[in-house]
Amino acid sequence: MSVNKKSSVTGGRGSGNPKRVILFSGKRKCGKDYISDLLLDRIGSNRACMIKISSPIKAHWAHQNGLDLQELMSANEYKEKFRQDMIVWSESQRAKDPGCFCRLAVDQAKAQDKPIWIVSDIRRKTDIKWFTDEFGGNVVRTIRVFADENVRQERGYVFTKGVDDIASECDLDDVEEWNWRVMNNGDESEVEKCLTTMIDDIESIL
Numbered sequence: 445m446s447v448n449k450k451s452s453v454t455g456g457r458g459s460g461n462p463k464r465v466i467l468f469s470g471k472r473k474c475g476k477d478y479i480s481d482l483l484l485d486r487i488g489s490n491r492a493c494m495i496k497i498s499s500p501i502k503a504h505w506a507h508q509n510g511l512d513l514q515e516l517m518s519a520n521e522y523k524e525k526f527r528q529d530m531i532v533w534s535e536s537q538r539a540k541d542p543g544c545f546c547r548l549a550v551d552q553a554k555a556q557d558k559p560i561w562i563v564s565d566i567r568r569k570t571d572i573k574w575f576t577d578e579f580g581g582n583v584v585r586t587i588r589v590f591a592d593e594n595v596r597q598e599r600g601y602v603f604t605k606g607v608d609d610i611a612s613e614c615d616l617d618d619v620e621e622w623n624w625r626v627m628n629n630g631d632e633s634e635v636e637k638c639l640t641t642m643i644d645d646i647e648s649i650l
């Protein structure tokens with residue numbers, strides 16, 4: 445990623461020729477990372493790669509503020525301290541260029557030579573639009589991960605004003621068309637069923 449003098453984000457065009465792009469979304473602590481990591485593990489990193497839209501945002505934020513990027517990328521408390529500031533900054537960048545972080549995330553993941561792309565954290569309708577416009581509706585699949593609020597709370601979710609009540613967490617709440625849905629309340633058979641469906645789909649196009 446490069447950041448120009450006006451502190452806006454610039455980057456190359458997200459190129460590549462994926463056969464399948466799987467876009468994960470869901471509310472905070474529903475388990476997007478957990479399930480997308482399992483999928484990557486099952487498909488194998490020789491065929492699939494993980495793309496995180498939050499990665500270029502966190503990289504910029506860590507660089508600007510002298511923070512630990514690995515801590516910021518993990519599921520622990522550290523990232524929660526900076527979440528709101530990162531949202532405000534990233535929204536200002538998205539307003540200028542809705543696809544900027546998608547493009548940068550693809551570049552950073554060096555996804556271009558892998559046929560299967562797993563995007564673990566889409567948050568906006570514009571994220572879905574960007575991948576669909578770029579690679580085609582036949583290539584893109586969406587999955588919504590659900591978990592009850594009390595389960596999410598057990599995983600560390602605490603409602604935070606300015607985080608959970610704004611577009612970056614709510615923009616996809618009214619989307620009803622998902623290719624796949626999974627309830628991730630702790631019943632591993634539900635997760636397994638969903639993984640099997642996704643893997644069957646992937647194997648059928650590889």
Ligand SMILES: Nc1ncnc2c1ncn2[C@@H]1O[C@H](COP(=O)(O)OP(=O)(O)OP(=O)(O)O)[C@@H](O)[C@H]1O
Pocket residue numbers: 470471472473474475476477478479519599628629630631635
């Ligand atoms: N089915 C599951 N079984 C066991 N642990 C789980 C399961 N799903 C999620 N977790 C755990 O719950 C925590 C939150 O999950 P995860 O980080 O995947 O959520 P997320 O939706 O990616 O969160 P965020 O929106 O904060 O990025 C993690 O510690 C993860 O390991």
